Amino acid sequence: MKRRKYRRSEKGIEIMEKEFDVLSLGELMLRLSPYANERITTGDGFSKQVGGAEFNAITGASMLGLRCGIISKLPANDLGTYVKNNVRRCGVSDDFLVYDSEKDARLGVYYYESGAYPRKPRIVYDRKNTSINKICLNDFDDTLYSSTKCFHTSGITLALGSRVRETAIEMIKRFKEQGTVISFDVNFRGNLWTGAEAKECIEKILPYVDLFFCSEDTARLTFLKEGDVKTIMKSFTKEYPIKMVASTQRIVHSPKRHTFGSIIYSAIEDTYYEEEPYRDIEVMDRIGSGDAYISGVLYGLFANGNDYRKALEYGNATSALKNTITGDLLTTDLKEIDAIIADHKSTGRKSEMDR
DSSP states (O other): OOOOEEEEOTTSOEEEEOSEEEEEEOOOEEEEEESTTOOTTTOSOEEEEEEOHHHHHHHHHHHHTOOEEEEEEEESSHHHHHHHHHHHHTTOBOTTEEEEOSTTOOOEEEEEEOOBTTBOOEEEEEOTTOGGGGOOGGGSOGGGGGSEEEEEEEHHHHHSOHHHHHHHHHHHHHHHHTTOEEEEEOOOOTTTOOHHHHHHHHHHHGGGOSEEEOOHHHHHHTSOOOSOHHHHHHHHHHHSOOSEEEEEEEEEEETTEEEEEEEEEETTTTEEEOOOOEEEEEOSOOTTHHHHHHHHHHHHHHTTTSOHHHHHHHHHHHHHHHTTSSSSSOOOOHHHHHHHHHHHHOOSOOOSSOO
């Protein structure tokens, strides 16, 4: 058995040194997109990539330097192998991937068509009865729950089906018992469940959540919150023992031009963190940019002794960059993100090329 080590953070919080910084539970999917700016209804070919909200989040965190792993169930066939190879290529551990060998094993698929003003992006999902819906606690050894500092999942996972939901909720409880930081992204999807269903389910797990990601619109529509965004954010920490609430703020000028920023509220410090948003981002693909935000926040927190200012800066920078990259996944490194943050703060002349 490995001996667990402890260190004390700048805020006096005792943190257990563990094998992983972040483990995440979620569905891994195949993304198919028409080439160039073609439409699903007319294009003759598709490019294939791997994605999934929780995987997207930890991929970015891994590229910045955190030790991350994905918890999921894949079909035991060539598609499952393709996904596994991509997980490894991204520097994410596949130690907690399990495989479905039954005849009806299948991988979820979604088709994404990019937009161009005035045409909006479109998505078609084909994710019913996929192998993730067979995942259960017995697929994993109990050592899983003591192996990571942070466990992350989202409302998408809870909405997939009753079996996944039961597994996810029990995992949250078991990780929490081991002193693990619980990170949760509401990530509401109306095609998976209703706002009322989401509210009823998510409110049951909020007593276990430490880091809470919820947009202002989702807070109003799903949790029926009222008041300005800061009042809404603080209200979650009054009702539950949540330590941090993060709310992204996106202005869509057109499918190809966005402004992005966020607010982070630290309940421990009773402090809001904000900065100038990234304006007029040249959007190539917005899918996964919210997940990339989470990757930056988690890196900012765990690599910098719970520094919420750093979490804000890394979250905003990683999300802004992801908008410029095709596919679900963020591809970057710490050097590039640090340069983007420095450039964003600079008031002087900015270089056109990085050389």
